[in-house]
Amino acid sequence: MSLLVRNGRVVDPATGLDGVRDVLVENVASSAARIEAPGSVKPENHEVIDATGMWVLPGLVDLRAHLREPGQEYKEDLVTGATAAVAGGITTVVAQPDTKPPVDNGEIVDFVRRRGEAAGLAKILVAGAITAGLKGEQLAFIGEMRRAGAVILSDGDTWVRDAGLMRRALEYASDFGLTVMTHAEDPTLARGGLAHEGPMAVRLGLRGIPSVAEETAIARDLALAAYTGAKLHVAHVSSAEAVEQIRIAKKRGTKVTCDVAVHHLVLIDEALSTYDTSLRLSPPLRRSRDRDALIAGLVDGTIDAVASDHAPQSVLEKDLPFIEAEPGAIALQQLLPLCLGLVADKRIDLPTLVARLTLGPAGVLGAYAQGAGALAAGDLTIVDPDSEWLLARETLLSKCMNSPFVGRTLRGRVECTVVRGRVVYKRQNA
Amino acid sequence: MIAGKHLLGMRGMSASTIHHILDAAEGFRGISRRTIKKVPSLRGRTVLSVFYEASTRTRVSFELATKRLSADSVNIASSGSSAEKGETLLDTAKNLDAMQCDAIILRHSASGAPHYIADRVAARVINAGDGQHEHPTQSLLDLLTMRQCFGKLEGLEVAICGDIAHSRVARSNLIALKEVGARVRVAGPRTLVPAELAETYGCEVLPSIAQAVDGAHVVMALRLQKERMTAGLLPSLREYAIEFGINARVLARARPEAILMHPGPVNRGVELSSDVVDGPRSVILDQVENGVAVRAAVLYLVLGGEAA
Numbered sequence: 001m002s003l004l005v006r007n008g009r010v011v012d013p014a015t016g017l018d019g020v021r022d023v024l025v026e027n028v029a030s031s032a033a034r035i036e037a038p039g040s041v042k043p044e045n046h047e048v049i050d051a052t053g054m055w056v057l058p059g060l061v062d063l064r065a066h067l068r069e070p071g072q073e074y075k076e077d078l079v080t081g082a083t084a085a086v087a088g089g090i091t092t093v094v095a096q097p098d099t100k101p102p103v104d105n106g107e108i109v110d111f112v113r114r115r116g117e118a119a120g121l122a123k124i125l126v127a128g129a130i131t132a133g134l135k136g137e138q139l140a141f142i143g144e145m146r147r148a149g150a151v152i153l154s155d156g157d158t159w160v161r162d163a164g165l166m167r168r169a170l171e172y173a174s175d176f177g178l179t180v181m182t183h184a185e186d187p188t189l190a191r192g193g194l195a196h197e198g199p200m201a202v203r204l205g206l207r208g209i210p211s212v213a214e215e216t217a218i219a220r221d222l223a224l225a226a227y228t229g230a231k232l233h234v235a236h237v238s239s240a241e242a243v244e245q246i247r248i249a250k251k252r253g254t255k256v257t258c259d260v261a262v263h264h265l266v267l268i269d270e271a272l273s274t275y276d277t278s279l280r281l282s283p284p285l286r287r288s289r290d291r292d293a294l295i296a297g298l299v300d301g302t303i304d305a306v307a308s309d310h311a312p313q314s315v316l317e318k319d320l321p322f323i324e325a326e327p328g329a330i331a332l333q334q335l336l337p338l339c340l341g342l343v344a345d346k347r348i349d350l351p352t353l354v355a356r357l358t359l360g361p362a363g364v365l366g367a368y369a370q371g372a373g374a375l376a377a378g379d380l381t382i383v384d385p386d387s388e389w390l391l392a393r394e395t396l397l398s399k400c401m402n403s404p405f406v407g408r409t410l411r412g413r414v415e416c417t418v419v420r421g422r423v424v425y426k427r428q429n430a
Numbered sequence: 431m432i433a434g435k436h437l438l439g440m441r442g443m444s445a446s447t448i449h450h451i452l453d454a455a456e457g458f459r460g461i462s463r464r465t466i467k468k469v470p471s472l473r474g475r476t477v478l479s480v481f482y483e484a485s486t487r488t489r490v491s492f493e494l495a496t497k498r499l500s501a502d503s504v505n506i507a508s509s510g511s512s513a514e515k516g517e518t519l520l521d522t523a524k525n526l527d528a529m530q531c532d533a534i535i536l537r538h539s540a541s542g543a544p545h546y547i548a549d550r551v552a553a554r555v556i557n558a559g560d561g562q563h564e565h566p567t568q569s570l571l572d573l574l575t576m577r578q579c580f581g582k583l584e585g586l587e588v589a590i591c592g593d594i595a596h597s598r599v600a601r602s603n604l605i606a607l608k609e610v611g612a613r614v615r616v617a618g619p620r621t622l623v624p625a626e627l628a629e630t631y632g633c634e635v636l637p638s639i640a641q642a643v644d645g646a647h648v649v650m651a652l653r654l655q656k657e658r659m660t661a662g663l664l665p666s667l668r669e670y671a672i673e674f675g676i677n678a679r680v681l682a683r684a685r686p687e688a689i690l691m692h693p694g695p696v697n698r699g700v701e702l703s704s705d706v707v708d709g710p711r712s713v714i715l716d717q718v719e720n721g722v723a724v725r726a727a728v729l730y731l732v733l734g735g736e737a738a
Binding site (some may be wrong): 206319322323333 | 519542560627629
């Protein structure tokens with residue numbers, strides 16, 4: 001059986017296409033998709049989806065989600081994470097290694113990968129730890145993890161403080177074609193901080209995390225990347241100056257890529273005025289000018305990808321006074337609608353945005369992306385751009401509901417998600 | 431007005447409400463000076479004080495205020511309560527609420543803690559100091575003291591000196607003083623004065639304590655916590671006293687009729703020299719006396735009474 005998606009607006013950054021077409025995914029085994037003129041494929045023998053008035057995109061690729069399994073299954077597991085992902089149109093998710101125990105050896109990489117495959121929803125790719133136990137003391141079993149299928153290295157929400165160790169990590173990872181993802185934040189500048197160091201933190205009496213905590217860390221990591229010639233990925237860039245640092249480094253030829261977390265594209269620190277703990281994020285939400293610079297970086301390609309940075313936290317970590325709450329917000333289901341708000345506000349055009357949600361993040365993974373990010377791979381997301389929906393407890397598929405958008409109406413709804421030519425999500429009543 | 435509402439902070443409180451509370455406090459101040467220091471205004475009401483941080487002045491003055499209004503009061507400190515058994519703040523608050531108390535007075539080290547429970551309990555919540563955020567009753571007693579000394583608040587030049595960054599008293603006063611038309615200048619070591627202070631509060635940040643004190647009606651010093659040394663914000667208490675402390679020489683730069691205030695407890699010889707603490711300009715003990723009156727007024731108004 002093959003799948004025919006008819007008459008949708010097809011946006012495929014890999015081929016530069018933006019127009020009304022039919023998409024034919026031949027079969028599950030090869031899962032190769034072909035793009036055809038509308039109406040040119042006879043509907044017989046195909047499962048047909050009428051996408052008239054809808055947008056047909058390559059499946060989204062998310063470089064950063066904390067899926068919590070193994071160890072914290074009360075927050076999320078690989079099945080609920082993958083379920084929320086496909087409902088959000090995300091077909092490839094890179095699971096972060098900050099689980100309990102952390103993903104720092106081949107066996108755990110293998111465990112996560114197999115659990116993801118068994119779920120049969122989104123493709124779960126695995127980020128392995130940079131350092132053993134995420135402790136920043138010695139290298140994790142990088143070769144073994146690569147052999148088990150790790151696609152990138154990351155120490156989760158911890159910066160590798162030891163510059164000498166980071167240098168060796170970059171060098172050693174490059175032997176295995178792995179990029180090192182850095183959570184660039186110097187803890188000596190950020191320690192105890194809860195919100196961006198600015199007027200809102202002053203007003204709320206919350207200790208600040210200055211932008212410079214991020215910028216000094218990025219400066220060091222960029223210098224090490226340039227020196228070693230290894231590939232560096234800067235996770236969730238949040239400040240205007242950080243965007244500029246990466247822009248300059250890219251011009252100089254440093255092998256660096258970066259992403260922005262979706263909440264930083266749509267929110268600023270002023271939203272914190274009610275001490276809503278779902279807005280306690282790492283890095284913190286910054287000021288309006290930072291958000292403007294992030295959008296500009298996304299438009300000009302300095303920022304390669306938008307990540308969900310999905311970080312489920314239960315009421316045990318969030319229903320607390322602000323300073324006692326853990327950082328993070330869930331975002332898999334909201335990623336695309338929140339980004340589409342930027343298109344509606346004319347801050348970015350649709351094809352560029354789609355590129356940063358598909359081809360951009362796939363490019364960060366290089367060959368390990370397994371063709372993701374292009375329609376030809378047979379992963380598709382069909383979205384109704386005008387449909388509005390309420391983000392509520394009942395509509396959330398994650399185990400947690402730590403989102404600042406709970407109770408809000410979002411515009412743009414994923415109608416159907418296809419992975420390897422197989423429908424893995426279809427909206428009820430669609 | 432504040433009748434029937436929580437008192438979480440000075441933010442959003444109008445000048446007329448502030449003066450209304452101060453007027454009520456003046457009435458209650460008379461009660462404290464009688465031989466029989468008790469009126470039946472809140473008889474039958476129950477007030478719980480929940481203090482997760484050490485406090486002498488605030489806790490005792492709330493308790494005296496409660497007793498002088500004839501309400502029943504129960505005090506809970508974090509040691510000896512279920513906080514030590516791992517109960518969350520919210521669970522504690524809900525349990526206390528279930529016992530049908532009328533007001534919960536909360537002191538907590540987390541900024542925003544009273545805001546967090548206020549939406550979730552039936553009782554009125556009074557903020558007795560939350561982290562580095564606000565301390566509204568301290569601000570009100572400071573304003574009452576200033577108003578008594580100068581007969582007005584509008585147009586006063588107020589110098590707030592020292593550790594602004596960690597001070598909830600400074601924050602509440604910065605908001606309230608601006609609202610009532612006073613002008614605030616602040617000064618302190620740069621490590622203890624947030625860069626965004628002027629932008630946030632519309633105050634003036636001056637480069638030295640002496641410049642801030644120059645020509646001021648009110649000089650307010652803040653307590654310096656010893657933890658600031660270990661956090662690397664200051665080299666030593668001795669150096670702080672020399673460079674940023676207020677002594678008679680510095681105080682002489684203020685107006686002749688200027689008053690010296692401090693929220694307490696004072697580190698003698700650090701932020702204030704011992705002689706100025708006890709000197710003629712010091713109104714520190716008047717502040718303490720006004721604390722009882724202001725807290726009585728707040729309890730009375732929050733629990734629905736009319737101005738005395």
